Amino acid sequence: MTRKEILAHIKGIFPPAVTPFDRRGEIDTGLFRENLRRLTDIGLSGVLVAGSTGEAPYLSERERLRLVGVARDIVRPPELLVVGTGLESTAATVRLSREAVARGADVLLVLTPNYYKARMNAEALAGHYRVVAASVSRPVIIYSIPQFTGLNPEPETIARLSRIPNVEGLKESSGNIQFVRAVLRKVRRGFRVLVGSVSILYDALRAGAVGGVLGQANFAPDLCVGLYEAFLRGRTREAREFQRRLVPLAQKIALPFGVSGVKAALDLCGGAGGPPRPPLLPLSPAQRQAVADALREARAGLEY
Secondary structure (H helix, E strand, O other), X not given: OOHXXXXXXXXXEEOEOOOOEOOOOOEOHHHHHHHHHHHOOOOOOEEEEOOOOOOHHHOXXXXXXXXHHHXXXXXXXXXXXXXXXXXXXXXXXHHHHHHHHHOOOOEEEEEOOOOOHHHOOHHHHHHHHHHHHHOOOOOEEEEEOHHHHOOOOOHHHHHHHHOOOOEEEEEEOOOOHHHHHHHHHHOOOOOEEEEOOHHHHHHHHHHOOOEEEOHHHHOXXXXXXXXXXXXXXXXXXXXXXHHHHHHHHHHHHHHHHHHHHHHHHHXXXXXXXXXXXXXXXXXXXXXXXXXXXXXXHHHOOOOO
């Protein structure tokens, strides 16, 4: 795909694919392929590999690139292959980003560096993203998830970053709709904001966001895509109904159980989640039952 085509398709719903592991704790590429095949040609805009839901912090650079190679064979245009390449140093991020592009990444999702968070002011972040964005031919999306990083860039900082050449969007995962609205008011025209919280998806779309990167799209892609498409068609009541059904999947699965909850939900929906990589722990039987109950609540009364 050309750069122009890629930019035109940065919208809609993207699942951050989980990373299945085998009994030895190694990546199970066979199950990863099966999961990706379930996510293609069903109305999603693409797939994110090596995101938070994919346990990126626990993957080596080599493992991330291995996943990119597998995914590139399955995710076909116009669906986009988005790859998480953010590391702590600028040099390491550049190296991984270039390698990901060489293996077929369409878009790079670059996490805000956060270990020295007290020093990650607007100037430091601007310098980081300027170098990374200039080093690759594919669009860069900023990844802000303050509940994990402890870093809370101000809307003014995001606006400054939005004006760096080749920084084309933001994945904002705080779940704070007021913050998302503030960002949307300040960023440059054409800058794409995707949200990472299904609980605010409808309101974010109304405010001007272009879509979402949603863990729930791994196991309930129809509900996520249904909301997005209903919104595009102006079917307000239908969109709100999809939003109502999605909320329990956030409040009763993602928020209390995190990655382990998403993986358990995928197992229960016929996919391959499996156990997380230690030190994360799998769910207890009681917790898995709570996930099953939330899935039933979300689909109660649906005919499909």
